[in-house]
Amino acid sequence: MPSTPEAPSTSGPAAAVGEGKVTAADAPLLDAVRRDPGVTVPDDDAVIVIHRESARGAGEFAWMPDDRNYCLAVVRGGRASVACKPLPKSWARIGIRLVTKGGPYPDQAGAAGARTVFFAVVDGGHGPYHYTGSATPDPGAGPVRDATAVFASGRTLSLLTYERAAADLPPRGGPDICSTDNAVCFPALDAYVG
Template sequence: MLASVRKSMRLLPSYEMPSDEFVAVIRRDAPGAGELMWMKDDRTYCSAIVREGLARVECGSLSESWPRKGVLNVTRGEPYQENPGEQPSSFVFLAVVEGEHGPYHYKGAAPQAAGPVNDAVVAFASGRKLGLISYEKHSTQIPETEICGADGAVCFPAYYPNR
């Protein structure tokens, strides 16, 4: 998985990834596809969404505050199209939450056009732990839903980005 992601990253000359031990694989999919996240420090994240050799990389700083308990970042859905020129076939979302509350799941039944929720935990030397979550939807017309941790302490709107 990481080898195929690194190959895709070479197409982005200004980008560099840390060594494998500092990268959290949130989801593995077909060969060369999945979602990764890593933290340069406990406030700065980078994410890579890889589909069929194409990597989309985003780096940013976690919010100082957000209206939902424990939620530090929810991204806009990144569109992916199966065939060039067609409408996107899926939208991938990533979220970062404070602490270990996983595994994460849709509140109630998962919407019909929603993909599975995947998560991983990154622990820092300071003891701070962040939950990294990826999920997708396969339609622009999908009912609003929330994603919650197993303990119910952290819930957030699945398709509402905070930036």
């Protein structure tokens, strides 16, 4: 039996809150994303900055045209990698919409010492997030970075990125990531893709 397509979401695009808003210093990083002819990046007011290191040509950006779809851009060394996908329709943990291994840095695919970026979408704006629990992250693990996206309806989502060496990715386990208020926690290395 053919499936019935979902009606379009009327949530509209998400907007960034606070430090997640695009600044003039983000222009070189956004230019790296916009150079990709296969990617349509929205206006700056619909882009959410999760992490920025303009001096190093590094950052992560997301945009959500509605509350069902996302795009994640990872910029390293002035080169960008972009993935646009739907959020899963169901999720394994309350509040966790998505945790996925994004992929290797754009300038390190297949290289020794390559790193990979994880991306998580969490219901609510409970940030900031951090590693917690008895298991500590490996010394090469990057910090947890987060930004808040808000829709016109008032619904908020937290968008998180964190990284580690690509060659050292056990399938499960490792430290948890929790919000400061401990309202949301999840294993950092588990993937929930629907």
